[in-house]
Amino acid sequence: MKKFFVCLAAALGILLSQGSARAAYAVQVYDDGNLEFQSGSGVASIGAGGSFILGNSLIYNSNTTHFSITNGSALSNNPGTPVSANLDLSTNEQITTVFGVNGGTHTLKIVLSQTGFTAPAGSPLNLSSSMNGSFVGTVTGNSVSANYQGSLDPTNALFGTPASGTTSPLTGTIVTVAPAVSQPLILLPGTSSKLVPGGTPFSMTDVVSLTFFANPGSGQDTANVSGSTVATVPAPAGLVLILSGLPCVGIGTWLRRRQVRLAVI
Secondary structure, three states: OHHHHHHHHHHHHHHHHHHHHHOOEEEEEEEOOEEEEEOOEOOOOEEOEEEEEEOOEEEEEEEOOOEEEEEEEEEEOOOOOOOEEEEEEEEEEEEEEOOOOOOEEEEEEEEEEEEEEOOOOOOEEEEEEEEEEEEEOOOOOOEEEEEEEEEEEOOOOOOOOOHHHEOOOEEEEEEOOOOOOOEEEEEEEEEEEEEOOOOOOEEEEEEEEEEEEEOOOOOOOEEEEEEEEEEEOOOOHHHHHHHHHHHHHHHHHHHHHHHHHHHHO
């Protein structure tokens, strides 16, 4: 029996090490369509900034031509479970504009990706995304427009975004009504469905684009964003029916017992 547990522990160790080895975890930052920063887990590092990975957390900061990102972070539950897998951009994601003196319109895009999530055999995964945040403009009329999408790639490619596995785009715009007033950025969830082949690992990718408009002479406008993409295995239809019928069964039992009591009385 002791040998059995030793062998089992060794097998689990091999499986875990293989899962860790195949996973890559990285972030890209684009400024007006130009790739200006890329962290280096599974890809070559480029641009001004830095990053490190601690467990399933990715911490980074970056300076681009028109923006500064501080407290950039991400979190996953890689390699996920047969029930649910998630990849999140953290609420600490703080973006600051650095073009306020000249004003203008510029777009920052953050792409977060990780490989090595696992899928159960033959199960369709429901993919959903959600995002929220806030914006503070220094001049009345300054604004930010947001677009967020999550995707799943059954080829397990880093930064893979197949159209068939991408959620509906979430959009929203905030216009500054008074300087230095924090305003919420709330986008409603969108969903899609993707069938992942059994036994094949898949990658997940989050993409958030923020287009800032600043009047000339503005200061540093700031935005905080939090985005999440989740792939879940739907509950079996039979189980859903059973669970949905439980309240009715309970009510029926209560009514029968009440009738019996009334008859006795």
